[in-house]
Structure formats: C-alpha cells, structure tokens
Amino acid sequence: MNKKIALLASILLTSTLSFSASFSINSDSLGLSSVNTGFSPLASSYTQNIDPATITPANSVQCGAGGLHADNSYMRRFDLDGDHGVTGSINIDSVDIGIESATGNGGTQPVTVNLYSIANADAFLFANLTNIGTLNTNVADVAAVVQNFIVTGTINGATDDLVVELFTPDGQVAGHSFFYGSNATGQIAPTFIAAAACAITEPTDTAVIGFPDAQIVMVVNASNAALAPPTPVPSLTWLGLALMVLTLGFFGRRFVK
Numbered sequence: 001m002n003k004k005i006a007l008l009a010s011i012l013l014t015s016t017l018s019f020s021a022s023f024s025i026n027s028d029s030l031g032l033s034s035v036n037t038g039f040s041p042l043a044s045s046y047t048q049n050i051d052p053a054t055i056t057p058a059n060s061v062q063c064g065a066g067g068l069h070a071d072n073s074y075m076r077r078f079d080l081d082g083d084h085g086v087t088g089s090i091n092i093d094s095v096d097i098g099i100e101s102a103t104g105n106g107g108t109q110p111v112t113v114n115l116y117s118i119a120n121a122d123a124f125l126f127a128n129l130t131n132i133g134t135l136n137t138n139v140a141d142v143a144a145v146v147q148n149f150i151v152t153g154t155i156n157g158a159t160d161d162l163v164v165e166l167f168t169p170d171g172q173v174a175g176h177s178f179f180y181g182s183n184a185t186g187q188i189a190p191t192f193i194a195a196a197a198c199a200i201t202e203p204t205d206t207a208v209i210g211f212p213d214a215q216i217v218m219v220v221n222a223s224n225a226a227l228a229p230p231t232p233v234p235s236l237t238w239l240g241l242a243l244m245v246l247t248l249g250f251f252g253r254r255f256v257k
Helices: 002-012 080-082 237-254
Strands: 020-027 042-048 061-065 072-078 089-101 110-119 130-140 142-149 153-156 159-166 177-182 192-195 200-205 216-225
Touching: 020 080, 042 200, 061 177, 061 192, 072 080, 072 200, 089 110, 089 130, 089 159, 110 153, 130 142, 130 153, 159 216, 200 237
Parallel strands: none
Antiparallel strands: 020 061, 042 216, 072 159, 072 192, 089 142, 089 153, 089 177, 089 216, 110 130, 110 159, 192 200
C-alpha cells in the first residue's frame, strides 16, 4: 500500500505540464447509459473483456487537467496464440473501442489507432513495437458507445503478440476532453496506459497506478490471411456430357464380349 501511495505521489509531483496534469476519472457522467449502441463484431473477433459491450459511467482514467487530456495512449496486448488460439497469420480488419465520453472544441477531436506486432517473449516497451497499421481520424462528440475504427494490418500469431493503441493527442490548448469506455466486469489481460505528462513513459497496467477497474472495452475484428479462395469446380456442359456418353459407349462396345 505504501508503494502504491508513493507511486501516485511521484506521478503528481513530476508532472511536466503547466496544467499540472494528473490521472483522473470523468467526474461528469453527461447522462451516460451503460447500454452500448455500436457493438457488432465480425465473424472472427478477439477480446480480453468479459463484457465487451457495456460502458460504465465515470469509470475510466486519463492523464490531464480539468477534464482536458494530455497525450494519452490506451493499449491492450493480445496473446494471440496463447489466449485466442491463433497459430498462423490473420488480417486485422477493424477494431471496436469503447468511448465513455468525447467532447471536442467544435464537435470533433483527433485520435489515432495504431496496430503493432511484438515478439511473444519481448518486454512491453515502445522500443519493441513494430507498427503494422495506423488510422488517423476524428471522433465526433459521443457518449457511451463502442465505436468501430477501420484500421488494417497482418500479423502472425505464432510468433508475435498484437498490440492495439488508442492515442489521444494533447487537447488542453484546443479544449478537448476524452475518456475511453470501460467497465469492471473482468478481463483476461491488463489494460495499459502511457502518458509522459504524468511520468508514465512506457505502457503500464492501470491497476499499478490505482485504477484496476478502468478496463478498456476493445474488440479486434479479423479474418484468416492464410485461407485460400475455393478451387472453382468445372461445370459440365451439354456438349461435354454428350462426348462423355459417346466415349463410354465406344469403350463399352469394344471390351464387352
């Protein structure tokens, strides 16, 4: 307990922003509903959430000040072969990510979704990540949704883990507020956050900084990269059928006594 208190104190004291950035939850629930309105995974989908559809109000964490966020990275690392049985290459088609609230100055704000590969045994450090896909987009003002982001990449689950990052660039000057969507129903692997303004420079389990329930809702939608298209079956035309009958008739007369 003393170590956790010391870590939180260090995070607050070493903040480099003039806004005195610190980790916080959303204190204004904005009338959020716990019912998701945008969850529709494709046939092949992978999640670490026990409940990948519910967004709980005032449950997520961000590094910022006054509800306006600094640079934040929200991440999950998927053990594709160990947890999901993916032992070959798959194509990532899109990612569904929960949003508790997004309030941009002007009605939208920029976000980036990155896909990375990382060797199965490598430590979870930015230096060990290889980018395999990026989407730069704008998010409209929304609340309590799971939003689909079309971001693509290919990864081999036998050799690499998949890392998905939702990055929100500093919105304090522009006046942007963003809290990712989460719940506390359980997860099979941690939610990670990185925010240099709060002295967290590498992906860190949110439980380590005192927010174990801030479990980001995330679903990866994929297809099998190794699945070959079906071999076309030749059609049998009337001419082909007639030739087959004539051939069988010829050989039948020749060899029958």
